[in-house]
Amino acid sequence: MPTYTPPLRDMQFVLHEMLHVENVLKNLPQHADIDAETIDSILEEGGKFCAEVLYPLNRVGDTEGCKHDKQTGNVTTPTGFKEAYKQFVEAGWGGLGMDPNYGGQGLPHVVHSAFMEMMNSANQAWTMYPGLSHGAYNALSAFGTPEQKNLYLPKLVSGEWTGTMCLTEPHAGTDLGILKTKAEPQGDGTYAITGTKIFISAGEHDMSQNIIHLVLARLPDAPAGTKGISLFIVPKFVPDADGKPGARNAVKCGAIEHKMGIHGNATCVMNFDGAIGTLVGAPNKGLNAMFVMMNSARLGVGMQSVGLAEVAYQNSLAYAKERLQSRSLTGTKAPNKPADPIIVHPDVRRMLLTQKAYVEAARAFSYWAGLAIDLEHKHPDEAVRKDNADLVALLTPVIKGFITDNGYESTTLAMQVLGGHGYIAEWGLEQHVRDARINMIYEGTNTIQALDLLGRKVLGDMGAKLMKLGKAMQEALKPFADNPAMQEFLAPFNALQSEVQRLTMEIGQKAMKNPDEVGAAAVPYLRVIGHLVFSFAWCYAAGVALTRQDSGDDFYKAKLATARFYFAKLYPESAFHIGAARSGSSTLMAMDEALF
Known part of the structure; x- marks a missing residue:
């Protein structure tokens, strides 16, 4: 029957005997105190989580897939996925390589890469749920306002909230210059986002309290082509004054794709019907952030x-x-x-x-x-x-x-x-x-x-x-x-x-x-x-x-x-x-x- 053993010996060979990461990291003030023993112990514990918690769910996710409620738009993940995510969050694995200022552990990216390898060996479909959050975190870290960073980054780091990237439309895949999703200014600093995005990995699920969609859309006066694309934060639940998930936003999963593989991950058609969004970065400069x-x-x-x-x-x-x-x-x-x-x-x-x-x-x-x-x-x-x-x-x-x-x-x-x-x-x-x-x-x-x-x-x-x-x-x-x-x-x-x-x-x-x-x-x-x-x-x-x-x-x-x-x-x-x-x-x- 299928098995998985984290390849720790070869990982250690690459990290310590080829790359000598502990010596390289001494030149980086943030990581100067990280030694080989610390790296190895983190990966050993991470390997246990991957082999003992995630891997047994790999076939479960493949055979069960995700379930979509057409009336509510809600998606239920396969048996055990939600419980495994809870363990993942409680152990702090999601914040491994993220900024301590937002609750992360501040470990080197190379260590995060090694951990991600093991997670993907164990269960690629499951790993995509927290994996997309890293991209959202990176984009907001680079282009978000201080207010956006303080609101969203701690939640993405902790794993309480997850992220997505919403680019593709039914008529526009790689050619983002022809996308049609609209963003109408509302006069209060927010925008009404309207359009349909397809192939959105982890677009809807039951594993986190909130889902933060990063959406490409066009402002009314935007120039044609890629020079007229802006990026917006569109949360599933609009945060209230205390930064907690508030009212349900006008974004809904219209369907989940029936795919060749990665059945355990919800690949969604996402419908935005005047959903509340906030601009990330400068108008018409969304591709830089995306x-x-x-x-x-x-x-x-x-x-x-x-x-x-x-x-x-x-x-x-x-x-x-x-x-x-x-x-x-x-x-x-x-x-x-x-x-x-x-x-x-x-x-x-x-x-x-x-x-x-x-x-x-x-x-x-x-x-x-x-x-x-x-x-x-x-x-x-x-x-x-x-x-x-x-x-x-x-x-x-x-x-x-x-x-x-x-x-x-x-x-x-x-x-x-x-x-x-x-x-x-x-x-x-x-x-x-x-x-x-x-x-x-x-x-x-x-x-x-x-x-x-x-x-x-x-x-x-x-x-x-x-x-x-x-x-x-x-x-x-x-x-x-x-x-x-x-x-x-x-x-x-x-x-x-x-x-x-x-x-x-x-x-x-x-x-x-x-x-x-x-x-x-x-x-x-x-x-x-x-x-x-x-x-x-x-x-x-x-x-x-x-x-x-x-x-x-x-x-x-x-x-x-x-x-x-x-x-x-x-x-x-x-x-x-x-x-x-x-x-x-x-x-x-x-x-x-x-x-x-």
Whole structure:
């Protein structure tokens, strides 16, 4: 039957042996007193909550789903969800990385990232309820007035209230410039919000006292397009003079979507019928605030796929060690049994090692980005903050796009390892596949991430951010450069970095003549950059493991073996995608629409 064990050993390896987070945090005044022991104890306790409370509810949420009362618009979450959320709030897990001034624990973002990984392994659908609150918190922290912050942030931090982001409309997904929701000034500083939003995760539920919707809408005199979008706070219950939930606002869930996966999360159609809202930030500047929330969500989606890939790998590995099927091609390996366990077969090992290589590199990559977020916001040196802000901006679409692509592949491989049993619900793998599929779609499809990476983040500044990434990676690998044993890892990494530089220049030159070249190259280009970062992660992991392979701890031997597998079997995909990116747009755009 399905199981989940928090991968604390590998998490500690990344945090302490690769990133040395406790040393980095000493340079941040807010976190200077946080040591490795504190981080480990927090994650150990968090892992217990995830494995013992959230994971048993994962299949419950999938089979029960959410229930919608059409008359009242109320939504009831699956059995146990509300009780688990109460435990979550009482333990203070929601405020782990949030500002102590609003009741948070003020821990580093990188620690929050590690905890989110475990939550998503245990129960992605449940985790989305408090997860959306982090995006709302970030947006209001950056753009809210002092009054808005004092009213809403303590409640979001405590978990008493939850948040949503309301962007998509039936006719407007990624193209927010054509959204129609209206905001009419009421003369008292509030606005009447009218319109319909769809695909609103956690838009309505019974887990918190109040739900704070952040809604994009247009003022009456707003200019057309994205320059005329404003952001509004629209609470489910309008707070009274004491800051407590007061009158029910004119916002209602009209329906919940029947989805392929994440059944335990209420994906809502939200109807705003003159609902009371207050403006966040300046008029017609709503996208600036919303992108803070969206970027937070995109990083969160990457962690969803790290979590799903991990739990899927654990269960397929356990099955492969127990399932007896045929004999090894090189001779019997379990003579006392009627057949050998399937882990002896080369292709089963390929599927397992692909999962292992992808999830461990994704963990290292996403934690590295999490630490960069801490440096971006908290380092006393402005130049360091700027450099890390550029890294985070560049890496966000890669985390969202590359990790979710690999996460879906990993869950399908895990299901394949189980064969027919993987296709049957009781083993849990088919749910992981269905849940993982949405991660490639929401918060901006992976094609949108690829266009953002190549068009905005790379070509938009003539490769400045990409050069910063290259410099940061080379600097991190310097301690291993003189070790001859590292050349099997460093040589392909260095070769790919040089190839990326040439490829980027070629695409940029072609794009100046034909913008379609960016659209044609973007998706394979993102795969190439993803492998560049993953090959860096495996170089660094191998460098650490080489220094400790004689320690007697087989963990380091496994690291080296997985690194070698990655460079032999997965890294070569980058050459294919380099060729695809170079092939241009002509074969895509030449055929007349009528010929399709």
